[in-house]
Amino acid sequence: MSARLRVILSAIPPSQTTVLSPGVQALRATVRESELYSTLLAYLKPYVNRVLEGPKRASAIAEELLMDEKALILLLHAIQKAVLELKEEDVIEVFKFLHGRFGTANIDVEEVLDVILEHEVWKLRQIKRNFDEYMMMFYTFSTNYPEEAYDYAVIYFSISLLLQASSEAKTYEELRALSEELDKLAEELEAYALTFMLMLEEKRGGTEVVATARTPKELKEVLEVE
Amino acid sequence: MSSGYKHVGEFTRRFKKALKALSSETKERLHEKIDELLKGHIVGKPLKGPYKEFKVIRVGKFRLVYNDKEPCVILFYDVGPRESIYEELS
Numbered sequence: 001m002s003a004r005l006r007v008i009l010s011a012i013p014p015s016q017t018t019v020l021s022p023g024v025q026a027l028r029a030t031v032r033e034s035e036l037y038s039t040l041l042a043y044l045k046p047y048v049n050r051v052l053e054g055p056k057r058a059s060a061i062a063e064e065l066l067m068d069e070k071a072l073i074l075l076l077h078a079i080q081k082a083v084l085e086l087k088e089e090d091v092i093e094v095f096k097f098l099h100g101r102f103g104t105a106n107i108d109v110e111e112v113l114d115v116i117l118e119h120e121v122w123k124l125r126q127i128k129r130n131f132d133e134y135m136m137m138f139y140t141f142s143t144n145y146p147e148e149a150y151d152y153a154v155i156y157f158s159i160s161l162l163l164q165a166s167s168e169a170k171t172y173e174e175l176r177a178l179s180e181e182l183d184k185l186a187e188e189l190e191a192y193a194l195t196f197m198l199m200l201e202e203k204r205g206g207t208e209v210v211a212t213a214r215t216p217k218e219l220k221e222v223l224e225v226e
Numbered sequence: 227m228s229s230g231y232k233h234v235g236e237f238t239r240r241f242k243k244a245l246k247a248l249s250s251e252t253k254e255r256l257h258e259k260i261d262e263l264l265k266g267h268i269v270g271k272p273l274k275g276p277y278k279e280f281k282v283i284r285v286g287k288f289r290l291v292y293n294d295k296e297p298c299v300i301l302f303y304d305v306g307p308r309e310s311i312y313e314e315l316s
Contacts, residue, residue, distance in 0.1 A: 118308055145275040152274075187271065194282055194289065195274040198304075206240030209301070213235040216261065222237055223245065225257045 036081070040074040044164070047071075052165040052174060055181040062157035066150075083127055091120050098166055105175045112179065115186045116159060119193040126200070137199045152192045159185050231264035233300045244305045252288060256305060259285050263292065263300055 047065055051058050065071055095117045102109040126134035142149040162182050169175045213219040220226070248256065262268045263283070270281030270292065279295045280303060287308055293301040 114308070141275050148274050191271055191273050191282065194291070195277045198273070198277050198280070198291070199275075204240065206243060207238050207303070209236045210239045210242055211237040213237070213264070214230050216229075216231070219231075219235060219257065219261060219264065222235070222242075223253055223257050223260070225250075225253050 036074065036077055040071075040078050043071055043074055044161075048161055048164045048168065051161040052168060052178075055162060055165070055177045058158040058162050058181055058185070059154055062154050062161060065157055065161070066153060083124075086124060088121050088124060091117065091124060095120075098163060101166055101169070102175055102179060105172045107172075107175055107179050109179050109182065112182050112186045115190045115193075116163075116182070119189055122193065122197065130200070133200060137196060141196070141199065148192075151188075155185050155188050155192070159189060232266040233264045233294070233298055235260065235264050236299060236301045238301065238303055240304050241302045248288075248305070252286065255285050256288070256290065259283060259290060260302065269294075 044065075047061055050061050095113050099109065099113055102113075123134075159182065162178055162185070166175065166178045166182075169178060211222045213222045245253070245256075259268070263270075268283070270283035270290070272278055273280045273282060273291075280291055280293050283290050283292075285305070288305055289308060290302065291304045293303055295301075
């Protein structure tokens with residue numbers, strides 16, 4: 001399995017482990033592990049192609065993907081393997097590749113990829129080192145804020161499709177259009193990522209007010225600047 | 227004598243603790259950003275779910291998290307570096 005695919009698979013939030021129809025359950029049995037990733041890639045190809053043709057439709061296409069039971073069962077199988085196998089180095093390698101793709105076209109995506117990569121690595125670390133708390137946090141979020149959890153899933157799938165499309169783009173115009181859409185979605189992803197980080201850090205405490213600034217002079221004193 | 231801000235800035239213990247780890251340069255940039263926030267010149271991006279009343283604003287490679295729910299008060303909750311793994315790429 002390519003590292004790029006594994007990153008995309010790892011992007012799927014646990015909330016997407018939906019109940020599957022009997023037809024899809026049958027598909028599960030027919031997909032042998034050796035065929036899984038090539039099957040998945042082939043299945044996702046039309047989605048990726050459509051995103052490549054119209055990056056502004058990435059969110060709408062991602063919503064279609066979220067309704068596609070066959071895609072979900074393939075993704076569910078693949079994600080289990082990806083989470084076990086994926087290393088931070090693999091994730092970084094993928095982003096290095098993507099950075100190079102945009103870089104050759106002189107398109108600056110450093111900030112955008114930085115935000116997405118941060119989220120990828122943070123999530124991977126939580127799954128590997130802090131699984132119970134991470135899952136409980138995500139369950140709490142999904143239960144209490146189902147619409148936002150869905151929005152997060154759409155953003156995540158959109159970004160995954162855009163990144164995959166970026167690896168297949170052949171022209172400057174395609175890369176430019178993809179980068180613009182990634183830029184918009186990365187900002188939304190950042191808000192979710194920071195929310196999840198804060199939810200996991202709630203036990204840290206220290207939220208009581210210990211200083212106040214009403215004037216520029218007081219602000220300098222609080223921040224300890226000249 | 228300095229005139230007052232539009233908003234009163236309140237700072238949590240965790241913010242003050244995080245502040246100690248920042249360089250002088252970062253503190254200066256943070257100062258500029260907080261000064262603008264207290265004057266009401268800029269506004270951050272809202273977070274989600276249980277933190278929807280919080281906002282985040284970027285200060286270079288750092289993030290400033292604050293809450294402006296109370297009228298005329300901005301609570302500066304935390305400041306910290308982004309996990310900038312990207313630097314490892316270069």
